[in-house]
Amino acid sequence: MKGNTRSVLGALLYLAAFTVLWGVLVFIGMPGRFPGLLHPRIWSRALASSIVLVILGAWYLISSLRGDREACRPITVIPLFLLLLLVPPALRDPQVDRRHLNITAGGNLPGINRESSDLLSAVDAVLREQSTDPDHAEELGRLLEQPDPIIIADADYSRTIDLIWDAPQRFAGRTVETVAFVFRRPDWSPEIFTAARLSIWCCVADAAVIGLLVETSLLDAPRENDWVRIRGELAVMDSFDTGSVTMRNAPVLRNVTWESAAAPDFEYVFPANW
Amino acid sequence: MTNVGSSRVFNTLLLIALTGVAVQMYRSFLLVPQFQLFALRVITMFLEALPFLVAAALLTAIAREILPSPRIVQFCRERRPLGLPLIVISGFLLPLDEVRLPALFRDLRSRGLPTPHLAAALLAIPLINPVVVASTIAAFPSKPELVAFRFLAGLIIALAVGALLVAWTPPERNAESRKRTSPEEAHPGPVTESGAPESGATMKARADRVIQKGLAGFLMLGRFFLVAAAVTALLQSIELPPALGQLRAALIPSALVATGLAYLLAAPAAGDAFVARGLLTVLPLPALTGFLVLGPMLNLRNTPVFAQILKTGHVVLLHIAVFALSLAAALAAALLMQWTP
Numbered sequence: 001m002k003g004n005t006r007s008v009l010g011a012l013l014y015l016a017a018f019t020v021l022w023g024v025l026v027f028i029g030m031p032g033r034f035p036g037l038l039h040p041r042i043w044s045r046a047l048a049s050s051i052v053l054v055i056l057g058a059w060y061l062i063s064s065l066r067g068d069r070e071a072c073r074p075i076t077v078i079p080l081f082l083l084l085l086l087v088p089p090a091l092r093d094p095q096v097d098r099r100h101l102n103i104t105a106g107g108n109l110p111g112i113n114r115e116s117s118d119l120l121s122a123v124d125a126v127l128r129e130q131s132t133d134p135d136h137a138e139e140l141g142r143l144l145e146q147p148d149p150i151i152i153a154d155a156d157y158s159r160t161i162d163l164i165w166d167a168p169q170r171f172a173g174r175t176v177e178t179v180a181f182v183f184r185r186p187d188w189s190p191e192i193f194t195a196a197r198l199s200i201w202c203c204v205a206d207a208a209v210i211g212l213l214v215e216t217s218l219l220d221a222p223r224e225n226d227w228v229r230i231r232g233e234l235a236v237m238d239s240f241d242t243g244s245v246t247m248r249n250a251p252v253l254r255n256v257t258w259e260s261a262a263a264p265d266f267e268y269v270f271p272a273n274w
Numbered sequence: 275m276t277n278v279g280s281s282r283v284f285n286t287l288l289l290i291a292l293t294g295v296a297v298q299m300y301r302s303f304l305l306v307p308q309f310q311l312f313a314l315r316v317i318t319m320f321l322e323a324l325p326f327l328v329a330a331a332l333l334t335a336i337a338r339e340i341l342p343s344p345r346i347v348q349f350c351r352e353r354r355p356l357g358l359p360l361i362v363i364s365g366f367l368l369p370l371d372e373v374r375l376p377a378l379f380r381d382l383r384s385r386g387l388p389t390p391h392l393a394a395a396l397l398a399i400p401l402i403n404p405v406v407v408a409s410t411i412a413a414f415p416s417k418p419e420l421v422a423f424r425f426l427a428g429l430i431i432a433l434a435v436g437a438l439l440v441a442w443t444p445p446e447r448n449a450e451s452r453k454r455t456s457p458e459e460a461h462p463g464p465v466t467e468s469g470a471p472e473s474g475a476t477m478k479a480r481a482d483r484v485i486q487k488g489l490a491g492f493l494m495l496g497r498f499f500l501v502a503a504a505v506t507a508l509l510q511s512i513e514l515p516p517a518l519g520q521l522r523a524a525l526i527p528s529a530l531v532a533t534g535l536a537y538l539l540a541a542p543a544a545g546d547a548f549v550a551r552g553l554l555t556v557l558p559l560p561a562l563t564g565f566l567v568l569g570p571m572l573n574l575r576n577t578p579v580f581a582q583i584l585k586t587g588h589v590v591l592l593h594i595a596v597f598a599l600s601l602a603a604a605l606a607a608a609l610l611m612q613w614t615p
Binding site (some may be wrong): 042045046048049050052053056057059060208 | 318321322324325326327329332462482485488489492
């Protein structure tokens, strides 16, 4: 047993580390604790795999106690999970600068999910309006049939925004209302911002801004990062330079009124085809 | 207490102290918003990949208990035409992660697998593998065409390079190899890290080996993945110089960068799709196809393994061929996706 002490100690540390990991994942999964850190599907998979690791660690420990195995340096697992033991706060923390989330590193555009921006950035929205996809046409028809104001709700936020970006001309003159935060790039004109939400595919590592451009007067503009309930009339902007890509036929809200709003319990939205 | 014992205690205390310092530094850095975001990205990427890393490590440990089938090896040794495709797709039946390649290499060599087939297997098995398929689907659920393209391109490249190696390697060398090791001589079970046959064929002994090797494999995969995730998160979090920022609009330079990154990062194939998705902010999707195809086949980790089994000239040619074909795959992906800058 004496010669096996290191192995047993290692196994104990191993088991402890994975148990803590398991605890952290359970903690993350608790509603409201870390909203948006991970999509529920992802954390449930991560939780299941950590349970597997805990079971294997327990087997390893029991075998070690019986003295029938050599040490495999399980202590190395500690640094591996150091980051997990000190999970940073989720992105709702006001310290997080949202500008670093999206456009700075690439060509992401408000209104277009990052993943599809490659294909869509240079495509005229008018062309996309001519889509022959019957589901798309049906959804577009249903949205257009809604009476004013068209309320962009959290549950179908991404899909509604996608539809408006797909066919901005057909929504011209319609009134739209939504709750969003104020996002603008430093190089944008002060009269322009995006009424934005963060769309996450799986987790915050994917967060990308989606939303609608808003044109307002300098004096009326809300502060960056503030949550607002905003209502305005949709129009079409011939072209808009995001700083990385020039977009044509971009939908924009004009004649807006807004009031401060509380951030939603769950700040993030998911892509339409999740 | 003996000198060895006191040295161990000292090392343990030193490790605890250094860990404490690291934790404090980490906590301090968390006050910086950019670092907070960086840490979140690394963690979430890791948690996403975790199930696949665990599955890859465990399946590798299980597969090593039963791989490779002597029939497949015999098939390849006789240089039958189907030997090469068979060994290339064998990863689908017996998945192995590439982090254990040196052990796999010893296993296969001890069974007398001819050199060209061995190289083709080392190229293909880490990529053509159900865990990698599943993780790629999980990372790109809306892009089945990308998933199919990745594996088709990988299959074609492994077969093409394997065929080249078969053509380059004279049959005499294989005859020599046959003389040196035969299936009868080859040990039927797995070998240890030192190359010696492992003992113990009872179910209990096998289960113990699977768990021990599975856990050790997971630690290895996890470490390599964390390094790749950290570099990716860094690229996502920092302001890139304008020249790099323009990479998304230039296919060939971005494909070169993507394949170069795949080689240097050496992310485990079971999780590299999540790394690739993280790189979407820097590189366009077609270029990342090159990353996904090349990474598991050729990287900093397996170059020394190829150097052990092939002549230097063949190693260089193999690298050039795989790099060129991966770049071609990225360009083909751009055409198929109708990519525009």
